[in-house]
Structures are given as C-alpha cells and as structure tokens.
Amino acid sequence: MQNIPRQWTENGTLNRWIDEIASLCRPSHIHLCDGSDEEYDRLAKTLVDAGKLTLLNPAKRPHSFWCHSHPDDVARVEESTFICSLREEDSGPTNHWKEPAEMHRHLHTLFCGCMQGRTMYVVPYCMGPISSLFSVVGVEITDSAYVVLNMKLMTRMGKPALEHLEGGSFVPGVHSVGVPLAEGEKDLLWPCNPQARCIVHFPEERSIWSYGSGYGGNALLGKKCLALRIASAIGRDEGWLAEHMLILGITSPQGEKRYMAAAFPSACGKTNLAMLTPSLPGWKIECVGDDIAWIHVGRDGRLYAINPEAGYFGVAPGTSMKTNPNAMRTIQKNTIFTNVALTADHDVWWEGINGEAPEGLTSWLGEKWNPSKGAAAQPNSRFTVSAKQNPIYDTEADNPQGVPLSAIIFGGRRNSVIPLVYEALSWEHGVFMGASISSETTAAAKGDLGKLRHDPFAMLPFCGYHMGDYFRHWLEMGQKTAPEKLPRIYTVNWFRKSSDGHYMWPGFGENARVLKWIFERTAEEAPAQKTAIGYLPTELDVSHLSLSQEHMEKLLEVDKAAWLQETEGLAAYFKLFGQKMPEALLGELKELRERLEK
Ligand code: GTP
Ligand code: SPV
Ligand code: MN
Secondary structure, rough: OOOOOOOOOOOOHHHHHHHHHHHHHHEEEEOOOOOEEEEHHHHEEEEEEOOEEEOOOOOOOOOHHHEEOOOOOOOOHHHHHHOOOOOOHOOOOOOOOOHHHHHHHHHHHHHHHOOOOOOEEEEEEEEEEOOOOOOOOEEEEEEHHHHHHHHHHHOOOOOOHHHHHHHOOOOOEEEEEEOOOOOOOOOOOOOOOOOOHHHHHHEOOEEEEEOOOHHHHOOHHHHHHHHHHHHHHHHHOOOEEEEEEEHHHHHOOOOEEEEEEOOOOOOOHHHHHOOOOOOOOEEEEEEEEEOOEEEEOOOOOOOOEOOOOEEEEEOOOOOOOOOOOOHHHHHOOOOOOOOOEEOOOOOOEOOOOOOOOHHHHHHHHOOEEEEEHOOOOEEEEEEEEEEEHHOOOOOOOOOOOOEEEEEEEEEEEOOOOOOOOOEEOOHHHHHHHHHEEEEEEEOOOOOOOOOOOEHHHHOOOOOOHHHHHHHHHHHOOOOOOOOHHEEEEEOOOOOOOOOOOOOOOOOHHHHHHHHHHHHHHOOOOOOOEEOOEEEEEEOOOOOOOOOOOHHHHHHHOOOOHHHHHHHHHHHHHHHHHHHOOOOOHHHHHHHHHHHHHH
C-alpha cells in the first residue's frame, strides 16, 4: 500500500482509515458504497448468481430475496460480545470485558489477511435523519455483500451519509465473516466462523470490530453496536439516552396526537406495538421506529426522541395479517428474508403466517421440509425492509428534532406476577421500574429459551457501560427539566398466563386498549387507583372483548406474596452493581417493600 492515502472521500481521516484497514485485511478489491439503487441491484444479482440469495416470485413478492444462513449463525451471541473500556469497572458486571490493548492484539491477529479473495466494502451510513444535529455517522467496512444490502435498507447509507459527514468524525466499524478465501477457492454458501466469533466495542475510542458472524445484530454494525452500545456511552458523556425502544404516535378519536416510546427485550413485542392496528374505533397509531430511540431534552424542556434507523429488521414468525397487518403490507416487496421457509412457488412462509404449512416447503435449512423436522422457519428468522414502505410511517419520523414523548413504557415476557399495566408514582419510581424489568429469554440471542432473567430497561445486552452508572444517568435525566415536562412511566405485560398455560390477554391490536388508558392518564383523564406497586386502572376499555370481570381482576392482580418475592430477587440483583447502585433506587425498593407489607 502507498503512503499517500487514496482520495476515497473528502474526509482525510476516513481515507487514511480505509487504507489502514485494507492493508490489514488484504482484500482483492475495495468498493466504496454510494447507496444507490443500481448498486443494490448489482450486488443482489452477484449474490443470486452465486446461489447465496434466491429471487422470490416477482408476481407474489416483487424485488425480494430469500436466504438462509449457517445454522450456528442465527442470533446475537452475548457470550462473545465485549465492551472493552479502558477500565474494567466501566464495563460493569453485566458485560464481558478484556483489556483493550490485549483485545486489539487479538483482533489484529484475527483480521490480518481475513478478507483475502473477497471484496472489501466501505459503507458510510448515517444513524438519524440526515441534517439532524443528533445524528451520528458510522462507516462500516465489511467483506459481506449481504451486509451491504441490509445496511442500505436499514440506514441512510452511501452518498447522503458522506455529505452529512464532510470533514467530521465518524464511528469506525470493521466487520468480517472471518473466512479468507485462497486463490480460486469456491466460497461457502454462508461463510462465518463460529469458533472465532467476537463482537467488540471500544467505548472510549468509539469503535467497533466484529468477526466471524453474518447475523444482523452482530454484523449490521449501525444497529445494536453503534446505535445502542457505543451511543449509550456517548449519551452518558453528552447528557442524552440511547434506548432499546420503539417510538409510536397515537391519535385519539378527537384528533389529539401524542408520542410514546416503549422498551421491551428482544422478541418481546416492540415491532408489533410500533405498527399496531388498533381494535378500538377512531384511534390511530403511526410508527416512528420499532427498535431504537435516542432521547434528548428539547429546548422546551420536554424529552424528544429520534429513531436512528431507517428500516426494520423484524422477527418473522408470528407475523400475520391478523397480528400485524401493517408489517405484512410493509414486507410485500423490496424485502430480504433471512432464515424463513420458502414455498414451492417461491414465496415465503413461517409459523403463524396463516394456517397449515403448504405442500413443498423448503425449510430454513434449505431442505425439503415435513412436519417431523420441527419448525420450517428458524424462530429468529427475520425480514429486512425500508421503513418508508410502512403504510403507517409517521410524517414526523424524519423530523431532525425528533418527537416529544408523553409516555415511556417498559415491559417484558412475564407469565405471572406483573399486571397488564401500571403507572409509576414518579420519575424515580419509573427509573426503578425500568431497572426492575425481568423477561423470559427468546430466540433473538443464542442460549436458553424461556428462562427468566433480569433485563433492566431491556438493555442488558446493549448497555455500553456500567449498568449502575446507567441507572444514575437515567435519574439525572429526570433532573434536567421540570417534573411536569417529563413523560410518565408505565410497565406493561402482554404475556401473563392462566393456570392452563394460555395467554390471558389477547394482545396485538387489542393492546390499543392499554395505550388508550396510558394516553388518557397523560392528560389526567383516566381513573386509577394507587396500589403498593403504582397506579392501576380502575376501568380499562374492554368493550366487545368478552373477558369476565374475574378474568380482568386476575390480569390486573397485585399478588402481595409474589411481589415480596420479586423484591427479594431484585435486592439480590441490585447487589451486583455494588457501590454504583444508586441510593435512590435502593430507596425505591425499600419503599415498595414497606408499601407491600402494609
Ligand atoms: P426484536 O426485533 O428482537 O427487538 O423484537 P421485538 O421486541 O420487536 O418483538 P416483535 O414485535 O417482533 O415480537 C416478537 C414475538 O412476540 C413475535 O412472535 C410476536 O408474534 C410476539 N408478540 C408480539 N406482541 C405480542 C402480544 O401482544 N401478545 C403476544 N401473545 N405475543 C406477541
Ligand atoms: C434484537 O435482538 O433486539 C433485535 C435483532 O432487534 S438484532 O439486530 O439481532 O439485535
Ligand atoms: Mn431489538
């Protein structure tokens, strides 16, 4: 490589970095992505010709593709995800840490020559609306054309991002599938390197390195790596929040509109709530984002949220015209499907899409499927699609200032204890509620399924620094403005089960009934009773649902014994954060206990 950096872009730092990574990874070609439709089509065709993507039936699913991955590369890998802060204590007890210099040596060895035989794509992207002061530019270098296609759908990618960047700073991210090709060697269908896989963040450097996986959360570096792990550390330093939250606009039959953000752990219902079709006549939902929110204090003292993403990487199984018609319409065309099943006429299928599996399915493993083979679609199979295709895309979604939040909602998958909905007594109590979230594990991450674990703020796998400091940061955000300007805070639980194992709440479009209560509470219009855990509805609109009074009481029940046990678990969990656990939250826990014992 020459000493004078090539003039790839107008940004000297970026030019030098591109050359530096190229000389480390030694690709056979370098391609700077412009983000154009022509580029997308050209790359997609290359993958189709190589047998890695299948073009779907244009009559059924225009301009869409199907692919399936290595069976061991289907989800995030929390065991192999690292936060390498300079000091170990800054990464905290819930993250994996390695000394940064040692990790850099390890990465150097891994990445040395790792792109041999492949093209190195340089992908500039902007997280947040182009022209927003809150946006952050990232540049991902990757040897995966699949990643480039997904980044084009998920982010503002290519030329516009470079124009926004100009001479400014960017978050560098290097990604490799981790399988160099010897000369003339045929590529694997889905190259990945599960043994050497690692997803590494350097929060002080604001840089990302990802090796050995092609799966979304590990490889599309704008999403969880930049927009949550790195951005949360930036937000701590600059006084804002990077959260695992959907953002929706809700309009009442009277035409009044408010915005809400909601944090649920992975595969616990964000995309579904963000795109909800209300069962209640006259109510309207519009979607700003389905996974990530960056929240700032606005000039008027209210909290404003932007969605840094520009597309959806959504869970396919369970998505249907019944559960999420807006998602079904969004993915009608121009969509990439990963690890779903393929029908005989080249359309897509998954469990829960509608009825029985059709004849002649190809499973996500690429094999002829029959029911003895288990699920035809991988439980964490996903669609990637531009948000612009969403029929309920909110007009304010591209507002560079963001949207003002009236409510923040937390939730998880809890088959017992947690009622359908309740409201926090104060901001501090709401922060305590966020810190208290537990949820059953899902297929979105490698590991056990259905195991209850603490997942504070739905950020356990995504917080780029010490979770105790994160709690404190949330408390401090509440002090940046007057209490009445702050959004009210709620917890919801769609997943409570009856003793016979059935979900007690119909969920999906019916969740509008809960949003209605929250909407009216934020205007002091809905009745509530103060209980030990917070405000609970005295009347919830369950018109035409045919749920008995007794059933509703059970859904909203606060079982004191179970709650006392819950507080025991929390007390033990909070000990994990040692000195960094804010006194205010320990105080909230103590007061909750006292209220329960009264
Ligand atoms: P990530 O993309 O992993 O962050 O997930 P997410 O939080 O966006 O979850 P998503 O909306 O994709 O839902 C995950 C699974 O939960 C799907 O299989 C849904 O069908 C199911 N689900 C979503 N909302 C509800 C609900 O209200 N009730 C029930 N019973 N299931 C739901
Ligand atoms: C999640 O797991 O929370 C997701 C999917 O949204 S991934 O991009 O894999 O993180
Ligand atoms: Mn998510």
